[in-house]
Amino acid sequence: SKRILVVGGVAGGASVAARARRIDEAAEVIMFDRGPHVSFSNCSLPFHLSGIVQNSDDLVMMSPEKFKKQYNIEARVNSEVTKIKREEKKIVVKNLITGEEYEEPYDKLVLSPGASAILPKSIEEITRPNVFTVRNVVDIKKLHDYIVVYNIEDVAVVGGGFIGVEAAENLRLAGKNVSLIEAFDQIMAPFDYDMAQILQKEMIDKGVNLIIGDGLKKINEDSLELQSGKKVAAKVVVMAIGVSPETRLAREAGLEIGVTGGIKVDHNYLTNDKDIYAVGDAIEVYNRLTHKPSRLALAGPAQRQARAAADNMYNIPHNNKGVIGSSVVHVFDLGAASTGLNEKTAKAAGISYDFVYIIPGDKVGLMPDSCPMHFKLIYEYPTGRILGAQAIGKGNVDKRIDVIATMITMGGTLEDLKELELCYAPLFSTAKDVVNHAALVGLNLLYGRFKQVPVTKVRELVENDEFIVDVREKDEYAEGHLKNAINIPLSEIRQRLDEIPKDEPVYLHCRSSQRSYNAVMALQNLGYNNIINISGSYLGICCYE
Numbered sequence: 001s002k003r004i005l006v007v008g009g010v011a012g013g014a015s016v017a018a019r020a021r022r023i024d025e026a027a028e029v030i031m032f033d034r035g036p037h038v039s040f041s042n043c044s045l046p047f048h049l050s051g052i053v054q055n056s057d058d059l060v061m062m063s064p065e066k067f068k069k070q071y072n073i074e075a076r077v078n079s080e081v082t083k084i085k086r087e088e089k090k091i092v093v094k095n096l097i098t099g100e101e102y103e104e105p106y107d108k109l110v111l112s113p114g115a116s117a118i119l120p121k122s123i124e125e126i127t128r129p130n131v132f133t134v135r136n137v138v139d140i141k142k143l144h145d146y147i148v149v150y151n152i153e154d155v156a157v158v159g160g161g162f163i164g165v166e167a168a169e170n171l172r173l174a175g176k177n178v179s180l181i182e183a184f185d186q187i188m189a190p191f192d193y194d195m196a197q198i199l200q201k202e203m204i205d206k207g208v209n210l211i212i213g214d215g216l217k218k219i220n221e222d223s224l225e226l227q228s229g230k231k232v233a234a235k236v237v238v239m240a241i242g243v244s245p246e247t248r249l250a251r252e253a254g255l256e257i258g259v260t261g262g263i264k265v266d267h268n269y270l271t272n273d274k275d276i277y278a279v280g281d282a283i284e285v286y287n288r289l290t291h292k293p294s295r296l297a298l299a300g301p302a303q304r305q306a307r308a309a310a311d312n313m314y315n316i317p318h319n320n321k322g323v324i325g326s327s328v329v330h331v332f333d334l335g336a337a338s339t340g341l342n343e344k345t346a347k348a349a350g351i352s353y354d355f356v357y358i359i360p361g362d363k364v365g366l367m368p369d370s371c372p373m374h375f376k377l378i379y380e381y382p383t384g385r386i387l388g389a390q391a392i393g394k395g396n397v398d399k400r401i402d403v404i405a406t407m408i409t410m411g412g413t414l415e416d417l418k419e420l421e422l423c424y425a426p427l428f429s430t431a432k433d434v435v436n437h438a439a440l441v442g443l444n445l446l447y448g449r450f451k452q453v454p455v456t457k458v459r460e461l462v463e464n465d466e467f468i469v470d471v472r473e474k475d476e477y478a479e480g481h482l483k484n485a486i487n488i489p490l491s492e493i494r495q496r497l498d499e500i501p502k503d504e505p506v507y508l509h510c511r512s513s514q515r516s517y518n519a520v521m522a523l524q525n526l527g528y529n530n531i532i533n534i535s536g537s538y539l540g541i542c543c544y545e
């Protein structure tokens with residue numbers, strides 16, 4: 001029978017062990033983790049800070065005893081694998097409690113050591129005791145208890161990725177004064193700049209002191225110093241500027257490392273050693289849209305890779321199509337989901353693309369909790385192949401993005417998405433769902449039926465004194481409008497054509513682009529040929545300004 005050893009006992013490690021057991025009752029399976037736990041919910045860690053998960057012990061889903069009883073898998077905690085002796089097919093393990101070192105032979109070895117939080121040495125005083133990271137149950141308990149014991153009010157989170165955003169939200173929900181510091185020009189890299197503005201506005205509205213475009217320079221006892229010289233009050237600092245794949249073991253064993261810094265694996269998650277697999281945050285994956293190697297630190301892919309690796313040990317075939325990257329995050333009252341490519345990544349990959357930005361209702365407007373959903377769809381130009389999407393709103397953004405992820409995986413186009421038959425009742429969606437609607441707009445653009453400019457160009461349009469028509473009703477206009485936009489409601493436009501010039505570009509917007517799109521089509525059909533819709537419209541403008 002096979003002897004399978006697994007380094008790391010969480011998302012990837014526990015999955016590979018359990019899958020191997022389901023395939024082979026006779027295999028000897030041993031999992032090693034240097035921490036005191038295996039199989040905990042990394043993704044639920046931030047929720048201990050707000051008390052949504054009150055007891056940190058609840059974050060641990062399986063004890064070593066339970067692993068033994070239910071799966072006949074041995075889980076050795078506080079056990080660090082310090083070396084791989086490939087020629088002898090052995091690993092060296094250090095018991096972190098006793099200090100004892102010993103060797104274990106393997107037939108198959110699986111590496112799922114994950115990724116560690118980046119703590120740049122260039123930041124002064126980064127090793128202070130008030131600096132924390134969030135990776136495991138011990139980390140979150142330490143952070144949580146420090147805040148409680150020292151009655152901390154001012155906390156800074158450095159890094160606006162999903163871990164930073166979740167940490168900031170949960171700390172804010174716990175009533176803390178939270179600053180979020182992001183060195184780039186936006187938070188949440190999976191989103192384009194225009195969409196990220198909505199999330200940033202939500203954070204600011206909920207009382208987070210959001211600082212964008214400024215890096216951390218120095219940490220003091222009760223404050224931070226930023227690159228700009230600005231000071232931020234903070235007695236606790238949570239570092240969440242990104243993660244780095246744990247490749248030391250692999251590197252020292254002479255396993256190949258890819259160009260992105262992750263462990264290089266083949267189609268079956270085998271390293272360049274035919275008896276050593278690697279999965280999860282530590283590896284380099286293949287992006288099926290850009291056709292380039294990349295890294296993706298998410299739980300779903302880690303579990304899929306783990307299953308595939310175990311299957312491969314038993315010659316069970318699987319079809320590795322690469323990754324597209326789908327994720328969702330909670331930002332106070334909003335959900336924010338994305339999949340595939342955004343404008344930035346499509347551009348960087350040299351892919352010809354265009355996009356749709358719409359803000360339809362997520363449910364029938366009469367329903368009590370109907371809300372606008374910001375939805376951006378990226379497609380390949382001119383093929384119409386769907387490349388990615390981003391959705392932000394109070395409603396079910398994950399459903400919409402999961403539909404798009406499915407479309408991308410199946411190689412779908414705008415035509416396919418237009419025809420996609422989805423379930424509908426007023427409390428759930430609209431008869432023409434957000435995603436169908438995006439496909440219709442996309443096809444209209446693709447076939448040249450109308451022109452648009454993105455909401456990010458509005459400032460420029462205003463500064464250049466372009467001719468902008470706001471087609472909302474008068475009362476909506478009165479409540480707030482763009483500085484030099486004139487108001488001609490859609491309901492009056494056919495009677496007021498003499499106010500609209502024919503010899504210069506005319507930009508239209510309404511609240512969500514729907515009425516302005518109707519106005520664009522009406523004017524075009526009346527012989528105007530330089531009418532341009534502002535995609536994103538007033539709802540987008542409000543977030544952007």
Ligand code: FAD
Pocket residue numbers: 007008009010011012013032033034035042043044045046079080081082112113114115134135136163246249279280281282296297298299300302
């Ligand atoms: P891990 O789950 O990190 O497990 C690696 C384990 O290996 C660790 O316990 C480590 O101690 C151990 N280890 C490393 N080296 C050794 C060694 N030499 N010897 C012994 N043990 C070793 N993903 C999502 O998809 N959605 C989310 O909402 C989400 N939220 C997250 C929130 C937080 C706070 C964090 C930290 C991550 C989140 N993730 C989320 C990412 C997800 O948790 C990871 O992608 C996933 O856990 C990766 O699995 P892994 O097995 O590669 O690594």
